[in-house]
Amino acid sequence: MTSGATVTLISSAGMKWQQPLYELIFTFELGRIHMRDLDGTLEILDGKAQVHESISLVRHTSRWDQYRASFGKAVGAYLQSLRDNRPPPVPGIDGLRELQVEASLARSIAQRRPVLVQEEFPLDVT
Numbered sequence: 250m251t252s253g254a255t256v257t258l259i260s261s262a263g264m265k266w267q268q269p270l271y272e273l274i275f276t277f278e279l280g281r282i283h284m285r286d287l288d289g290t291l292e293i294l295d296g297k298a299q300v301h302e303s304i305s306l307v308r309h310t311s312r313w314d315q316y317r318a319s320f321g322k323a324v325g326a327y328l329q330s331l332r333d334n335r336p337p338p339v340p341g342i343d344g345l346r347e348l349q350v351e352a353s354l355a356r357s358i359a360q361r362r363p364v365l366v367q368e369e370f371p372l373d374v375t
Contacts, residue, residue: 271285272289280297281293286315288315290305346372
């Protein structure tokens, strides 16, 4: 990453749909953030303050309800930016970055090797 941080993305097409669709773990010098899916538990470990927070949604809400609501909010925000003649809340370059990561995952799986995203799928946005 630009700041010098390193990211490892691990993907598997072999998991069943009962499992989380994504899981993210951000590890810092004095803590960690762990997210599982839109309906999963968010854990925040703050080593400096010696605090462990766990945040969960009510259990009668499904992941699909969350994805549907999230998509609706995203589309609504985009349409509102068009009405207000403002730039979209998420710029087009972010969509290209998402495709860049997806292409890297597909290549990594197909070739069974790590992929250097910026070198193998550079984005020329000039």
